[in-house]
Amino acid sequence: MLRVCTTIVLLFFISLLPSVFSFTLPSGPTTTAMTTTAVAASPGTKSAAATAARAVVSIHWFRKGLRLHDNPAFLEACQGATHVFPVFILDPHFAKPEKIGVLRYRFMLQTIQDLDDNLRKLGSRLYVVQGQPVEALPRLFARWGVTKLTFESDIEPYAKQRDNAVCRLAAAKGVAVHTFASHTLHDPEKYVAKLQGKGPPTVYQSFLKIFSSLGPVPSVVPMVDASVILPPLPKALWKGDEEGEGGGGGGGGGGGDQGEREAVTALQDEFRVPTLIEMGYPDTDAPTLYPGGETAALARMDLHLSNIKYITTFEKPKTSPNALRPSTTVLSPYLKHGALSARLFYHSLSSVLAKHKGPHTQPPVSLVGQMLWREFYYLHGHATKNYDKMEGNPICRQIPWGQDKELLAAWEEGRTGYPFIDACMTQLREEGWIHHLARHALACFLTRGDLWQSWEEGARVFEIYLLDADWSLNTGNWLWLSASAFFHQYFRVYSPVAFGLKTDKEGEYIKKYVPVLRKMPVKYIYEPWKAPKAVQEAAGCVVGRDYPMPVVEHSVVSKALMGRMKMAYDAGKAEGGGEGGEDKGGGVKKRAAASAGAGDGAVGGKLKKRA
Numbered sequence: 001m002l003r004v005c006t007t008i009v010l011l012f013f014i015s016l017l018p019s020v021f022s023f024t025l026p027s028g029p030t031t032t033a034m035t036t037t038a039v040a041a042s043p044g045t046k047s048a049a050a051t052a053a054r055a056v057v058s059i060h061w062f063r064k065g066l067r068l069h070d071n072p073a074f075l076e077a078c079q080g081a082t083h084v085f086p087v088f089i090l091d092p093h094f095a096k097p098e099k100i101g102v103l104r105y106r107f108m109l110q111t112i113q114d115l116d117d118n119l120r121k122l123g124s125r126l127y128v129v130q131g132q133p134v135e136a137l138p139r140l141f142a143r144w145g146v147t148k149l150t151f152e153s154d155i156e157p158y159a160k161q162r163d164n165a166v167c168r169l170a171a172a173k174g175v176a177v178h179t180f181a182s183h184t185l186h187d188p189e190k191y192v193a194k195l196q197g198k199g200p201p202t203v204y205q206s207f208l209k210i211f212s213s214l215g216p217v218p219s220v221v222p223m224v225d226a227s228v229i230l231p232p233l234p235k236a237l238w239k240g241d242e243e244g245e246g247g248g249g250g251g252g253g254g255g256g257d258q259g260e261r262e263a264v265t266a267l268q269d270e271f272r273v274p275t276l277i278e279m280g281y282p283d284t285d286a287p288t289l290y291p292g293g294e295t296a297a298l299a300r301m302d303l304h305l306s307n308i309k310y311i312t313t314f315e316k317p318k319t320s321p322n323a324l325r326p327s328t329t330v331l332s333p334y335l336k337h338g339a340l341s342a343r344l345f346y347h348s349l350s351s352v353l354a355k356h357k358g359p360h361t362q363p364p365v366s367l368v369g370q371m372l373w374r375e376f377y378y379l380h381g382h383a384t385k386n387y388d389k390m391e392g393n394p395i396c397r398q399i400p401w402g403q404d405k406e407l408l409a410a411w412e413e414g415r416t417g418y419p420f421i422d423a424c425m426t427q428l429r430e431e432g433w434i435h436h437l438a439r440h441a442l443a444c445f446l447t448r449g450d451l452w453q454s455w456e457e458g459a460r461v462f463e464i465y466l467l468d469a470d471w472s473l474n475t476g477n478w479l480w481l482s483a484s485a486f487f488h489q490y491f492r493v494y495s496p497v498a499f500g501l502k503t504d505k506e507g508e509y510i511k512k513y514v515p516v517l518r519k520m521p522v523k524y525i526y527e528p529w530k531a532p533k534a535v536q537e538a539a540g541c542v543v544g545r546d547y548p549m550p551v552v553e554h555s556v557v558s559k560a561l562m563g564r565m566k567m568a569y570d571a572g573k574a575e576g577g578g579e580g581g582e583d584k585g586g587g588v589k590k591r592a593a594a595s596a597g598a599g600d601g602a603v604g605g606k607l608k609k610r611a
């Protein structure tokens with residue numbers, strides 16, 4: 001198996017070999033890749049001759065795209081450069097436990113540590129800087145005499161705003177900026193160009209037509225061979241200190257070998273990867289099930305690719321939400337951080353399928369189909385106004401969600417009294433990854449299924465705990481599950497009891513993640529409140545004392561909530577909202593709160609909570 005797997009990967013890279021090994025440095029910093037959007041430069045600062053005479057000193061700014069393979073922006077940084085500084089900035093905007101949970105932050109630190117290790121193997125290193133990019137980058141420009149900045153473009157709202165500000169600052173300093181869209185299969189702008197002014201399609205099949213019309217997914221670019229391209233590290237550092245604004249290095253040019261060593265050490269300390277505690281997080285002894293980094297990402301992908309049967313027969317709906325070992329790839333944390341290139345995974349999958357003689361599964365259920373879902377939601381993230389909000393979002397149904405802090409907390413803390421739901425939430429909080437259908441169950445339960453709380457709250461909570469929390473994907477899937485966009489069959493609700501039972505009759509998953517129920521007889525493990533008192537006592541788990549009573553009665557509230565959904569949908573239609581952006585051209589719909597909310601009496605008034 002391992003041999004097959006290695007062969008596949010080798011074959012894949014063999015196709016790149018000529019470019020990897022015969023890669024020669026072009027003479028100037030011209031960008032050649034199709035995805036280049038050379039933003040840049042210094043409006044009328046220095047003459048062309050003066051600029052040409054200057055050494056090219058590049059910063060490649062790693063954000064997502066935390067990898068050496070298929071990284072066109074990093075490659076560009078190296079082209080014609082005298083020195084290249086690989087930089088990662090720890091932005092205080094993100095370093096908050098209430099925003100990014102400790103497990104994801106740990107994953108991210110592991111990922112940049114792996115990047116640093118891999119760069120060091122190539123005679124370079126990662127410079128980890130703390131601070132706001134708009135402040136940190138100009139300091140580094142001056143300190144190292146930077147002439148060129150490269151990075152991978154990013155479609156998230158905060159990133160767009162940050163990057164525009166950085167581009168403006170760079171232009172003012174005469175630093176040329178080159179950006180590349182390499183986080184998705186195609187540049188999101190290319191899809192937008194095909195839309196001819198309309199909003200993105202809200203139906204997957206319509207999206208596939210646009211995807212196909214863009215032609216083949218661009219090939220991966222050669223891996224940076226830093227031993228050839230990157231300059232020797234100490235010299236680069238020394239030079240930076242000579243030219244800079246007095247940063248770190250023990251006093252400029254003199255001092256010989258020892259002075260140089262000291263300077264290097266000081267800089268290494270200054271720019272090293274910090275610990276969780278240094279970043280204001282508590283340390284954690286939670287086991288690392290999915291280690292961060294490009295090395296682990298490639299190994300994980302490799303392992304899956306070696307299993308031809310798994311790849312060719314993969315059907316998402318047939319995988320299990322409560323398997324004790326993940327039944328899907330768990331490549332999501334790596335794809336999210338760009339430790340694995342989406343294009344590499346896509347081309348590797350395609351190569352396995354092309355060589356396979358027999359039939360194989362197809363989108364939307366196949367693995368290629370999953371990558372296209374990712375693409376679909378990225379396009380929406382890029383092109384849908386107010387995508388992560390209900391109000392002002394042209395594709396989102398306006399639904400008068402409730403605001404019940406108690407119910408939200410019970411859901412978030414895994415104490416709803418429904419063991420399957422609580423087990424999913426516990427796995428999420430303790431391990432940082434749960435299966436797609438477990439996410440379905442949790443999202444449906446919080447919103448239209450049982451608790452009538454806003455999907456925006458759910459997305460916020462997922463954002464904290466998921467290792468793979470990805471703004472475009474998380475938002476899109478919450479819109480789907482809450483039947484706010486993309487999916488409209490609000491009358492199809494997951495049962496918090498029957499759904500888990502289908503794939504785990506013995507309740508092994510519940511026993512693992514809700515250990516207080518491990519002695520509960522199988523007959524009652526999904527509905528412990530139905531067990532006779534004596535059975536509860538014998539199992540050491542009395543409901544109401546050792547484990548909560550259900551917070552709502554599913555069979556009652558789910559029907560009532562369907563009624564509320566119908567009213568919100570009807571109100572939307574009455575206001576001309578239709579079935580979503582694709583069908584009606586995506587005008588902003590008005591909030592239906594007043595009309596739908598007023599109908600509470602028709603569905604039994606306030607949501608019936610259990611004591």
Ligand SMILES: Cc1cc2nc3c(=O)[nH]c(=O)nc-3n(C[C@H](O)[C@H](O)[C@H](O)COP(=O)(O)OP(=O)(O)OC[C@H]3O[C@@H](n4cnc5c(N)ncnc54)[C@H](O)[C@@H]3O)c2cc1C
Nearest residue numbers: 328329330331332370373374436439443468469470474477
């Ligand atoms: C409410 C909810 C929230 C979600 N939030 C996120 C999130 O923040 N980040 C995230 O990566 N995924 C999210 N998903 C989508 C999906 O659940 C995960 O991508 C998937 O479970 C990751 O596991 P995997 O890598 O084993 O997936 P696989 O099934 O092995 O799929 C391979 C890759 O395809 C992509 N993919 C798979 N399913 C989807 C999907 N439905 N939508 C978009 N891309 C997909 C992912 O990049 C995934 O890694 C969410 C789903 C739901 C229902």
